[in-house]
Amino acid sequence: MVARISTVAFQGIEGVPVEVQVMVAPxxxxxxxxxxxxxxxxxxxxxxxxxxxxxxLALPAKRVTVNLAPADLPKEGSHFDLPIxxxxxxxxxxxxxxxxxxxxxxxxxxxxxxxxxxAGALPAAIGANALxxxxxxxxESGPEAAWAGAGLDILAPRSLIALANHFRGTQVLSxxxxxxxxxxxxxxxxxDIKGQESAKRALEVAAAGGHxxxxxxxxxxxxxxxxxxxxxxxxxLSAAELLEVxxxxxxxxxxxxxxxxxxxxxxxxxxxxxMAALVGGGLRxxxxxxxxxxxxxxxxxxFPEFSPQSLDALRQPLETxxxxxxxxxxxxxxPANIQLVAAMNPCRCGMAGEPGHSCARGPRxxxxxxxxxxGPLMDRIDIRIDVPAVSAIDLIRPAPSEASADxxxxxxxxxxxxxxxxxxxxxxxGTNARCSTALIETFAAPDPSGLQLLRDAAxxxxxxxxxxxxxxxxxxxLADLDGKDSVGRIHLAEAISYRMAGERLTAVA
Ligand SMILES: Nc1ncnc2c1ncn2[C@@H]1O[C@H](COP(=O)(O)OP(=O)(O)O)[C@@H](O)[C@H]1O
Ligand SMILES: [Mg+2]
Numbered sequence: 294m295v296a297r298i299s300t301v302a303f304q305g306i307e308g309v310p311v312e313v314q315v316m317v318a319p320x321x322x323x324x325x326x327x328x329x330x331x332x333x334x335x336x337x338x339x340x341x342x343x344x345x346x347x348x349x350l351a352l353p354a355k356r357v358t359v360n361l362a363p364a365d366l367p368k369e370g371s372h373f374d375l376p377i378x379x380x381x382x383x384x385x386x387x388x389x390x391x392x393x394x395x396x397x398x399x400x401x402x403x404x405x406x407x408x409x410x411x412a413g414a415l416p417a418a419i420g421a422n423a424l425x426x427x428x429x430x431x432x433e434s435g436p437e438a439a440w441a442g443a444g445l446d447i448l449a450p451r452s453l454i455a456l457a458n459h460f461r462g463t464q465v466l467s468x469x470x471x472x473x474x475x476x477x478x479x480x481x482x483x484x485d486i487k488g489q490e491s492a493k494r495a496l497e498v499a500a501a502g503g504h505x506x507x508x509x510x511x512x513x514x515x516x517x518x519x520x521x522x523x524x525x526x527x528x529x530l531s532a533a534e535l536l537e538v539x540x541x542x543x544x545x546x547x548x549x550x551x552x553x554x555x556x557x558x559x560x561x562x563x564x565x566x567x568m569a570a571l572v573g574g575g576l577r578x579x580x581x582x583x584x585x586x587x588x589x590x591x592x593x594x595x596f597p598e599f600s601p602q603s604l605d606a607l608r609q610p611l612e613t614x615x616x617x618x619x620x621x622x623x624x625x626x627x628p629a630n631i632q633l634v635a636a637m638n639p640c641r642c643g644m645a646g647e648p649g650h651s652c653a654r655g656p657r658x659x660x661x662x663x664x665x666x667x668g669p670l671m672d673r674i675d676i677r678i679d680v681p682a683v684s685a686i687d688l689i690r691p692a693p694s695e696a697s698a699d700x701x702x703x704x705x706x707x708x709x710x711x712x713x714x715x716x717x718x719x720x721x722x723g724t725n726a727r728c729s730t731a732l733i734e735t736f737a738a739p740d741p742s743g744l745q746l747l748r749d750a751a752x753x754x755x756x757x758x759x760x761x762x763x764x765x766x767x768x769x770x771l772a773d774l775d776g777k778d779s780v781g782r783i784h785l786a787e788a789i790s791y792r793m794a795g796e797r798l799t800a801v802a
Contacts, residue, residue, distance in 0.1 A: 296383035297380070298312070298313045298380045299312060299421075301421075303544060304623065305544075306580075306628070307416065311366065313376040313380045313398075317357050318356050319355055328363075344402040348453045352381075353385070359380065359381075370413075370577065374402040382453075396446075408451060412543060414438045415441060417438070418438035421445065427446030435449030440471045472550070472551065474550075480524055483526065484697065488683045488687030491678065495678045499632070499676050500523060503724035505673060508680045509678070510681055511647055516637075519680070526700045526704050530555045530557055542585065547585065557590065558585060558590070560589070560590070564599045571606060572609075573625075589632070590633075591633050593633070594636050595638075596636060597637050612673065614631075615628055633673075635674070638662075642654075676791040676792075711724055711770075725737075730762045736769060737766065738779070739765075739779075739781070740780070754789075760792065768785045
């Protein structure tokens with residue numbers, strides 16, 4: 294007889310239905326797994342045997358064939374252990390096969406018969422819900438799976454024995470509760486930063502519209518400090534965003550204890566990160582830092598120290614909001630609607646353009662260093678600011694500075710205005726930065742004097758078409774922060790100044 298158990302294979306953040314078919318037939322005592330298993334799936338045979346033995350189930354000396362259907366879909370990961378074991382138990386009559394028909398099963402087995410947590414419980418639960426089935430998953434993954442819906446039937450046993458007892462009715466498993474991670478109350482606060490008023494303003498604008506930001510300045514001027522305070526002014530994730538972000542983190546196995554958080558991701562990969570680490574790929578096509586920052590911030594400190602290939606791989610996700618990983622036999626895509634924040638010194642010695650300093654290597658010091666950032670990548674950065682060294686006066690007797698909570702309130706209001714504006718247009722994340730070019734031309738149509746300014750600036754600075762639209766987007770955000778319906782000359786002037794900082798830098802070099 295053939296026992297059939299439903300499970301999933303992950304493609305991107307989607308769980309594709311897979312059927313595990315187990316047949317026990319007379320013959321030599323062997324177990325074979327077919328259906329494009331990878332190494333982890335092939336090794337599942339040993340774990341399943343040991344776990345069944347530890348649970349007191351003796352395997353008959355027969356031939357066991359396990360087929361993972363559809364046979365041409367690659368199966369990766371260790372979550373096939375539990376469906377294979379349950380299929381075998383059902384084929385041997387240790388649990389009723391019809392009881393399992395209504396469940397999708399994922400889980401890894403330990404040799405002692407306990408069930409170990411696996412990545413991807415949330416997308417598996419959502420997939421099961423869509424199929425109208427329940428989910429059997431490891432106990433640790435239960436709280437995460439419970440987010441998929443209140444009506445979803447979830448069994449989260451600690452061991453094979455606990456699950457068998459549940460089906461026998463001797464020890465009933467209770468449904469796990471969805472849990473949320475308590476947010477640490479004390480995020481670093483912008484009030485800690487002395488001076489740097491214009492940098493703080495730029496940070497507020499970037500947060501309000503979801504714009505990409507580049508900070509350039511000498512070492513020790515507070516660039517890393519400013520970036521680290523961005524999470525304290527960003528609004529929390531909406532319920533739909535929370536689920537999307539958590540799906541990616543679930544696939545990557547990064548949901549600690551299966552708990553979800555409504556805080557926007559803030560990822561800070563080191564500059565030695567490879568291309569696969571940034572945009573995803575490598576073994577099992579895992580999501581990269583760009584996807585893990587979905588609906589949040591990807592902060593690249595010491596921007597030019599990243600390898601140019603890694604940085605240029607970010608160009609496509611920055612434009613489309615999606616990371617696409619091409620494999621030999623299939624294509625995987627992960628959402629990556631990110632806000633890029635970068636910080637850099639103006640040159641290798643760090644002091645180019647500072648009054649009273651001259652680089653030992655002359656102007657080439659700055660031009661060589663900045664050339665590591667390609668033009669097309671630079672073009673995607675809407676706001677570029679100089680962060681000069683803090684003046685002694687500011688350090689010793691700083692003017693009182695605003696707390697993050699006050700700035701966060703203004704940011705939240707501006708985001709609300711954007712959300713209402715884009716609600717019907719399907720703009721991802723509902724921010725000005727993600728608005729389509731056609732829409733921004735109508736929503737940010739400037740008044741006549743603004744138009745004149747924009748025309749002059751575009752001609753003089755030779756904006757690319759992208760640059761032109763990005764200036765409009767930043768201007769729209771500035772108007773939103775002002776609570777204005779239309780974009781005026783003053784908003785455009787500020788937006789253009791944010792684009793000019795980069796050009797000035799090149800002029801210094
Ligand atoms: N504006 C500032 N206000 C207060 N402290 C600052 C400021 N700028 C720099 N510092 C101090 O200098 C240290 C280094 O700042 P950091 O942000 O790492 O500089 P950068 O990244 O620009 O090289 C900080 O830890 C902080 O102690
Ligand atoms: Mg730094």
